[in-house]
Amino acid sequence: MATIFRRLKAIGAGLTLALLAGVMTAPLATGAHAETITVASTTSTENSGLFKFLLPAFEKDTGVQVKVIAVGTGQALDIGRRGDADVLFVHDPAAEQKFVDEGYGIDHQRVMYNDFIIVGPKSDPAKVRGDRDVIDALRKIAAADQPFASRGDRSGTHMAELRYWKEAGIDVTAARGKWYKETGSGMGPTLNTASGMNAYSLTDRGTWLSFKNRGELEILVEGDQRLFNQYGVMLVNPARHPQVKVQAGRSFMNWLVSPKGQQTIADYQVNGQQLFFPNAEK
Numbered sequence: 001m002a003t004i005f006r007r008l009k010a011i012g013a014g015l016t017l018a019l020l021a022g023v024m025t026a027p028l029a030t031g032a033h034a035e036t037i038t039v040a041s042t043t044s045t046e047n048s049g050l051f052k053f054l055l056p057a058f059e060k061d062t063g064v065q066v067k068v069i070a071v072g073t074g075q076a077l078d079i080g081r082r083g084d085a086d087v088l089f090v091h092d093p094a095a096e097q098k099f100v101d102e103g104y105g106i107d108h109q110r111v112m113y114n115d116f117i118i119v120g121p122k123s124d125p126a127k128v129r130g131d132r133d134v135i136d137a138l139r140k141i142a143a144a145d146q147p148f149a150s151r152g153d154r155s156g157t158h159m160a161e162l163r164y165w166k167e168a169g170i171d172v173t174a175a176r177g178k179w180y181k182e183t184g185s186g187m188g189p190t191l192n193t194a195s196g197m198n199a200y201s202l203t204d205r206g207t208w209l210s211f212k213n214r215g216e217l218e219i220l221v222e223g224d225q226r227l228f229n230q231y232g233v234m235l236v237n238p239a240r241h242p243q244v245k246v247q248a249g250r251s252f253m254n255w256l257v258s259p260k261g262q263q264t265i266a267d268y269q270v271n272g273q274q275l276f277f278p279n280a281e282k
Contacts, residue, residue, distance in 0.1 A: 036065040037248045040085035042156055043186035045231075046070035048206035048275050053268045058255050064248045072155025072186070080104055083241030086249040091204075091231045092156035105234040111256050112265050112276040113230045116160060117208060118221035119191070120146075120200035128200075132223040138168045145179045147199035151190045152182025156229075161202045164226070191217070204229055206275040231276070233257075256280070
């Protein structure tokens, strides 16, 4: 009887160890992939296809999953102010710095850049083709009363466009509903509107290179230094929003500015053309 009891005890111990081993290993196998961060980002990183190329490499390296909210930069910053994201990946340096100065963001870093361009119909009724001065080109478009499709969504692209109009001395508020059309939407839908109207529009080059429905549109104005388009990343301040996933959020940011992340950004191409150029500080 004692022998049978000892055998049962040994079998029970073995089963207990096996069960414990299963409990310990199974969650670790899935837990490495369980943490998800929310990244509020500009639509250009989504519309250009960059995230579809970038995120699988990051997730493979770290096990952290990324949920992207693709909106205009202004909306992304509002999401950060509410604490509804962990990381912001946007492209309006002045607004980003204000966000940090107000105490909403920390660890602000530059990541990459490309440039803005003006696209328009091949017939180019405003005669801006080849103009390397964006301010001069906008004055010509306004003087010719030619349709211009604006995002009108407080995005980084929209805010840059408004700065150019202001420098050109053009009051686009007075032109709304006439030759100046605001879509209130992302870059892709705005380019669709421009294509349908044969209108001019300001776009980031990355979205343009990925855009399929070009119709009669082509690049008409490029090369002005004022068209430089810088992207930055930052963590939403956990001192304001304790729910921010600091460690996982920083792992995403650190990966983006690491040699591996920077090379992955540089490797992304559409039709043989590089869309974004890494420039994280060494």
